[in-house]
Amino acid sequence: MADANGNEPGQWRALGERTVYEDAYVRLGQAEVEVPGGQRFWHDVIRLRRAALMVLLDDRDRVLMLWRHRFVPDRWGWELPGGLVETGEEPSAAAARELEEETGYRARDFEYMGSFQPMPSMADAERFMFIGTSPERVGEPTDLTEAARVEWVPLDSVARMIDEGEIWSASSLVALARVLLKRR
Secondary structure (H helix, E strand, O other): OOOOOOOOOOOOEEEEEEEEEEOOOEEEEEEEEEOOOOOEEEEEEEEEOOEEEEEEEOOOOEEEEEEEEEOOOOEEEEEOOEEEOOOOOOHHHHHHHHHHHHHOEEEEEEEEEEEEOOOOOOEEOOEEEEEEEEEEEOOOOOOOOOOOEEEEEEHHHHHHHHHOOOOOOHHHHHHHHHHHHHHO
16 A cells, blocks of 8 residues: 555655766666665666567577677577667667568567566666567678577477577567467
């Protein structure tokens, strides 16, 4: 039950925020918060641009994936195509654009599957998920920095690939889990 200020039990209140660093991709800040019981302190906050990704399925029950290296964890893995939502761009348009740039494919049909926050305790980094079908090859990938390989992966091998650590990116894990649950 909410109190007189509309706060639910256990709700933290943000009293203000200051920017520590900001560029076109990330804003690092500190928020002054008050936790239940009245204690106040500064909490680190990361604000990232929104991103969108596409699970593209073909008529043979395969998903289009990228084999890529991520330099921050210095690790290779399979990921779904996706990227940042540009200013003024709809997430659906970003997912379609990134799919084509990174793979050379378009989805003739696609639908929204939801969004998620991968690290809500200190980061605002909303990710939008789309599922596409009826793939159409329109050319070669135009962004050659995105992947070492682009391959169709059997959907029934995804769970094993997750278990073996071949798929480990949060965005890909959440979107693929959503697709697998939907198919049950």
